Amino acid sequence: MSSAPTWDAMQRRRSAPAPLNRRSVIGGALAGLTVATGVRADDPTAKPVVVASKVDGEGALLGHLIVMTLRRLGVPVTARLQLGPTRIVRTALTAGEIDGYPEYTGNAAFFSGTEADPVWRRADTAYAAAKAFDARNGLTWLKAAPANNTWQIAVQGSLARAERLATMADFAGAVRRGLIELAASAEFVESPAALPSFEQAYDFTMPRERIVMLPGGDTAVTLRAAAQGISGVNAGMVYGTDGAIAALDVVVMSDPAGAQIVYEPAPLFRAAVLARHPQIAPALDRLFAGLDLPTLRRLNARIAVDGDTPEAVARRYLASLPQDGAAPDTPASDGAAPDRPAMEGSSP
Numbered sequence: 523m524s525s526a527p528t529w530d531a532m533q534r535r536r537s538a539p540a541p542l543n544r545r546s547v548i549g550g551a552l553a554g555l556t557v558a559t560g561v562r563a564d565d566p567t568a569k570p571v572v573v574a575s576k577v578d579g580e581g582a583l584l585g586h587l588i589v590m591t592l593r594r595l596g597v598p599v600t601a602r603l604q605l606g607p608t609r610i611v612r613t614a615l616t617a618g619e620i621d622g623y624p625e626y627t628g629n630a631a632f633f634s635g636t637e638a639d640p641v642w643r644r645a646d647t648a649y650a651a652a653k654a655f656d657a658r659n660g661l662t663w664l665k666a667a668p669a670n671n672t673w674q675i676a677v678q679g680s681l682a683r684a685e686r687l688a689t690m691a692d693f694a695g696a697v698r699r700g701l702i703e704l705a706a707s708a709e710f711v712e713s714p715a716a717l718p719s720f721e722q723a724y725d726f727t728m729p730r731e732r733i734v735m736l737p738g739g740d741t742a743v744t745l746r747a748a749a750q751g752i753s754g755v756n757a758g759m760v761y762g763t764d765g766a767i768a769a770l771d772v773v774v775m776s777d778p779a780g781a782q783i784v785y786e787p788a789p790l791f792r793a794a795v796l797a798r799h800p801q802i803a804p805a806l807d808r809l810f811a812g813l814d815l816p817t818l819r820r821l822n823a824r825i826a827v828d829g830d831t832p833e834a835v836a837r838r839y840l841a842s843l844p845q846d847g848a849a850p851d852t853p854a855s856d857g858a859a860p861d862r863p864a865m866e867g868s869s870p
Contacts, residue, residue, distance in 0.1 A: 570598040571795055571802075574605040574614060574623040579825040579832055580671070580763060580818070584624035584787055586836035591809055594840075595801050615790065616659060622791035627652045627666055628783040637715070643780035645670065649788070662796055664806050666788035667813035671763040673716050673782050675704070678748050678756040679771035693757075693775045694726035703732050705747040706759040707739040715783065716759075723781035742766050742826065763815065765822030787813070812843070 571592060575585025585603040592599045602620060605611050608629060614620045627645075630652035631637040641647045645666070653663045677687050677696075685696055696702050710716040711733060721727055734755055736743060744758030749770040760767060760774060762785070767774060789806045796803050813821075821839060824830040 568598060569798075570600040571622065571799065572600045572602060572620040574602040574611050574620040576608060576611055576623070577604045577606060579765075580787070580822055581624060582832035583821060583825060583836055584813075586833050587809060587840065588622065588624065588789055588806065590836060590840050591805055592799075592802060595799075595805055597799050597802065615661065615792070618792070621795045622789055624787050625663075625790040626671060626785040626787055627663070628672065628785035630655055630663075631783055637783065640780070642783045645784045645786055648784040649786065652788075656790070657793075660793050662791050662793045662803075664789040664791065664803055665810050666786040667810045667818060669763050669786060669813055669815040669818040671761050671785040671787065671818075672777075673710065674760050674762050674774050674777065675720070676745060676748055676758055676760045676767065676772040676774045677702075678751065679773055681756050682773035687773065687775065689776045689778055690720055690724050690781065691778070694724040697726045697728055700732075702728070702757050703734065703753075703755045704728060704757045704759075705734045705736060705744040705752075705755040707737070707744075708735055709739060710759045711735060719781045720777075723777075723779040745770055745772060748772055763818045763822055765819055765824070765826035768816075768819045768823040769827045787818075809843075 573585060573589050573592065575581040575588075582604050585601070589599050589601045589603070605614065605620070605623075608625075611620070611623050612625075612629075612633065615623060627648045628642055631639070631642040631648075634651075634655045636642070636651075639651075641651045645668070649663065649666050656663060675690070675693060677693065681687065681696075681701065685692070685701065687693055687696055693702070706717065711730075712718075717728060734747070734753055739759075741758070741760045741764050745760055745764065745766045747753065747755040748758035749772050758772075760772075762774070788810060791802070821835050824835040825832055
């Protein structure tokens with residue numbers, strides 16, 4: 523893989539599928555909105571903090587969470603949510619046009635041109651490397667959410683239970699036994715960072731005649747195909763925090779060998795802004811510490827499956843938290859019922 527930054531590779535990480543029930547998602551409703559706080563005009567803390575996000579549902583969700591948290595702290599905010607893809611938002615941050623946005627630790631591998639370095643394949647070392655790289659750019663990575671949004675493979679629940687499939691090593695064994703029919707995009711199959719990386723790490727070869735190649739990278743389609751056995755498919759590519767995972771009978775294979783780069787979301791801010799508002803870092807650290815994998819999948823499902831807006835989902839989730847911003851105690855504390863409604867035609 524080239525050591526040059528690959529903007530398209532980074533943006534495919536969060537290309538946003540349409541909601542599965544076809545209800546529209548309202549995005550960017552708060553763009554350009556500034557909160558007046560009554561502070562003195564010559565007070566350096568009076569300047570609004572400009573918070574942006576990428577265009578996808580999860581990016582908008584995390585952006586709204588950041589904006590709402592800052593407003594709770596009394597920090598003046600201008601929201602520029604769903605500003606654009608990675609290239610646009612990152613460029614705006616480094617140019618000082620925005621002050622912060624939610625980013626994925628693994629994308630720092632591409633920013634730094636070091637994506638082949640194994641440091642990016644463990645959560646702790648990936649975070650440390652991202653933090654060290656951007657410190658020289660005057661940027662600070664706050665605490666990352668413990669939710670890896672990397673490329674993964676999900677297997678139909680009945681097959682995974684029958685064959686005791688839980689890890690990519692188990693998946694490799696099932697491939698060798700001729701049990702797997704995989705739905706995936708051309709990029710997933712062909713990119714050295716995706717399926718070939720899994721094949722190398724777990725010593726298997728996925729026969730190309732057992733792959734149903736789909737145009738685009740819509741994981742909602744590959745997940746549904748795997749869960750429902752469409753065209754004989756029983757496995758599909760996914761992203762780790764996909765909301766549809768919570769609604770379908772699939773088992774996501776873990777990656778103990780670290781074949782994939784770790785992509786944990788974290789607030790990325792200009793260091794000068796954090797120095798001007800020292801209350802921001804501890805509040806966002808507490809917030810993101812509570813966004814573990816089940817929680818983020820559940821919140822994403824409200825958007826991708828139920829058709830809720832990212833703003834509404836963020837508002838309900840924050841309302842469910844204790845006043846100190848700590849993580850909620852119950853898995854359904856985002857204000858919705860704990861069990862996910864099955865998608866039309868899916869397994870219960």
